[in-house]
Amino acid sequence: MPTDAVILRLEKVTEQHAEILYSYISNPHLYEYLEEQIPTLMEVKQKFKFAALEKSPDNETMIWLKWVAITPQNQHVGVVEIGIFDDQYAEIGFMTFVGFQNRGYANIYNSLAIAETQRRFSLSTLHASVNQYNIASRKVVERLGFQLHKINRNAEFVKGKPSDEFIYRLTF
Numbered sequence: 001m002p003t004d005a006v007i008l009r010l011e012k013v014t015e016q017h018a019e020i021l022y023s024y025i026s027n028p029h030l031y032e033y034l035e036e037q038i039p040t041l042m043e044v045k046q047k048f049k050f051a052a053l054e055k056s057p058d059n060e061t062m063i064w065l066k067w068v069a070i071t072p073q074n075q076h077v078g079v080v081e082i083g084i085f086d087d088q089y090a091e092i093g094f095m096t097f098v099g100f101q102n103r104g105y106a107n108i109y110n111s112l113a114i115a116e117t118q119r120r121f122s123l124s125t126l127h128a129s130v131n132q133y134n135i136a137s138r139k140v141v142e143r144l145g146f147q148l149h150k151i152n153r154n155a156e157f158v159k160g161k162p163s164d165e166f167i168y169r170l171t172f
């Protein structure tokens with residue numbers, strides 16, 4: 001576990017973060033288990049612009065919270081987002097940047113994001129959708145207390161092959 005992990009801070013993402021974080025976000029290694037392609041800088045700017053307003057670019061009823069996790073040395077270690085839909089269904093997603101993976105950061109910054117979200121919204125559950133092959137992310141959500149809720153068979157098509165989507169649920 002990193003010695004400075006207990007003092008990681010979350011900073012709300014703004015459009016200005018796009019340029020700062022793009023070299024991290026565009027690393028192909030981060031997309032190994034995702035259906036989506038690496039976004040362009042303009043796409044990241046657009047998404048961050050909406051995130052700063054806590055709005056989704058493609059769902060006008062969703063509240064979209066997004067932060068960057070930063071060490072005391074001002075290193076950007078990852079991003080975390082929580083989407084809250086109008087029916088109070090909420091889902092967390094996160095990405096730990098290459099060079100900071102497998103060092104305990106994800107558990108810390110996800111815990112901070114969950115606590116901040118719970119402070120602002122009274123959610124009864126939080127979900128996480130994880131590709132079956134993404135063992136590292138599965139371990140993170142399990143350490144955070146999420147329980148496997150259901151498996152959507154062949155729900156994703158990653159790198160030319162179908163894979164299962166594991167839906168985890170954290171109950172408050």
